[in-house]
Amino acid sequence: MKTYVAGHRGMVGGAILRQLQARGTDEVITRTSAELDLTDQAAVRDFMQTERPDAVILAAAKVGGIMANNTYPGQFIYENLMIECNVIHQAHAAGVQRLLQLGSSCIYPREAAQPMAEDALLTGVLEPTNEPYAVAKIAGIKLCESYNRQYGRDYRSVMPTNLYGPGDNFHPENSHVLPALIRRFHEAAQSGAEEVVIWGTGTPRREFLHVDDMAAASLFVMDLDDETYARETQPMLSHINVGTGTDISIGELAQMVAEVTGYTGKLSFDTSKPDGTMRKLMDVSRLTRLGWQAKFELRLGLEQTYQWFLQNGENLRSK
Numbered sequence: 001m002k003t004y005v006a007g008h009r010g011m012v013g014g015a016i017l018r019q020l021q022a023r024g025t026d027e028v029i030t031r032t033s034a035e036l037d038l039t040d041q042a043a044v045r046d047f048m049q050t051e052r053p054d055a056v057i058l059a060a061a062k063v064g065g066i067m068a069n070n071t072y073p074g075q076f077i078y079e080n081l082m083i084e085c086n087v088i089h090q091a092h093a094a095g096v097q098r099l100l101q102l103g104s105s106c107i108y109p110r111e112a113a114q115p116m117a118e119d120a121l122l123t124g125v126l127e128p129t130n131e132p133y134a135v136a137k138i139a140g141i142k143l144c145e146s147y148n149r150q151y152g153r154d155y156r157s158v159m160p161t162n163l164y165g166p167g168d169n170f171h172p173e174n175s176h177v178l179p180a181l182i183r184r185f186h187e188a189a190q191s192g193a194e195e196v197v198i199w200g201t202g203t204p205r206r207e208f209l210h211v212d213d214m215a216a217a218s219l220f221v222m223d224l225d226d227e228t229y230a231r232e233t234q235p236m237l238s239h240i241n242v243g244t245g246t247d248i249s250i251g252e253l254a255q256m257v258a259e260v261t262g263y264t265g266k267l268s269f270d271t272s273k274p275d276g277t278m279r280k281l282m283d284v285s286r287l288t289r290l291g292w293q294a295k296f297e298l299r300l301g302l303e304q305t306y307q308w309f310l311q312n313g314e315n316l317r318s319k
């Protein structure tokens with residue numbers, strides 16, 4: 001089995017690569033974005049035609065937190081649409097029968113009933129801070145569904161909740177909340193700062209899944225036999241949510257990060273920054289029914305991620 005992992009240097013792609021290598025059953029092929037720009041249609045066509053993988057895992061994307069999504073909406077919609085169109089279409093053109101792509105919980109309407117089940121898709125208005133990214137991710141689901149319907153492909157989609165773990169992006173502005181707070185609280189603890197500022201009101205709730213759980217869930221869904229996947233994702237051979245099924249407020253998360261990093265000063269909230277969606281808890285009953293459950297407990301995952309941050313402080317991403 002020759003499997004192409006797109007985005008193998010990223011947090012999720014890296015974890016998937018490690019788990020595939022540990023299994024040792026697949027020949028895994030990878031390319032960095034410098035070697036293969038997935039927004040370049042001709043380059044992706046040449047790569048797929050030359051390599052002809054048996055399976056593709058699409059974990060490459062333009063990714064960022066609430067501020068990055070709000071600041072660079074053009075890049076978020078363009079790059080993600082191009083990556084999905086090129087990888088999914090050129091995989092099909094090269095005869096790839098099985099593909100798994102990663103979406104995001106932000107595909108669901110801002111006011112969706114909680115927890116959000118897969119059939120909440122396209123039932124309401126999206127959260128404005130990440131609408132361009134969400135539209136691209138919805139297009140990814142619809143590409144897979146459409147190629148399944150028209151060409152009989154077996155292209156699957158998993159929708160992760162907010163992820164964290166080793167290999168995350170700790171950029172002060174562009175990252176997601178959990179790595180941003182690890183870095184901010186760590187620096188405050190080191191410098192003896194009296195106050196740490198948290199964006200927004202602290203009241204939004206988020207569900208955090210460790211990246212090793214996400215990688216395991218991705219391979220679990222990839223490995224399901226086609227009848228089982230089709231039965232669970234009827235009528236459109238659509239997507240499966242991945243999460244823990246529990247969430248906490250940003251204020252509670254900040255308190256936990258303060259404890260883990262040893263920060264003892266004051267917490268304050270900058271309400272000029274956006275809260276984004278107030279709650280986006282995944283309904284994970286589809287995946288649970290199939291037999292998969294998350295393993296990492298948040299506090300332990302946070303402590304492990306903080307250790308990774310301390311050991312890799314010199315090599316953090318610059319954007």
Ligand SMILES: NC(=O)C1=CN([C@@H]2O[C@H](COP(=O)(O)OP(=O)(O)OC[C@H]3O[C@@H](n4cnc5c(N)ncnc54)[C@H](OP(=O)(O)O)[C@@H]3O)[C@@H](O)[C@H]2O)C=CC1
Nearest residue numbers: 007009010011012032033037038060061063102104162163
């Ligand atoms: N992180 C999170 O909280 C969440 C992530 N997701 C989804 O999970 C997937 C993986 O995210 P994550 O691992 O966090 O993201 P990362 O930013 O860590 O990794 C993304 C990877 O995509 C690759 N990439 C980006 N643009 C291109 C391009 N034009 N051509 C080739 N490769 C490119 C990069 O490759 P290189 O390093 O070689 O430049 C990078 O390694 C994405 O689909 C994301 O939308 C969904 C929900 C939450």
Ligand SMILES: C[C@H]1O[C@H](OP(=O)(O)OP(=O)(O)OC[C@H]2O[C@@H](n3cnc4c(=O)[nH]c(N)nc43)[C@H](O)[C@@H]2O)[C@@H](O)[C@@H](O)C1=O
Nearest residue numbers: 065066069104106130175176177180199200204274275276
């Ligand atoms: C995974 C998901 O990620 C993005 O959505 P998001 O869940 O809103 O992501 P976030 O992690 O950036 O913020 C979560 C909450 O946390 C608050 N918050 C506090 N302090 C910081 C802070 O310092 N940094 C950040 N980023 N947020 C902070 C912040 O104000 C918000 O209320 C999508 O754009 C989209 O990419 C997507 O799919």
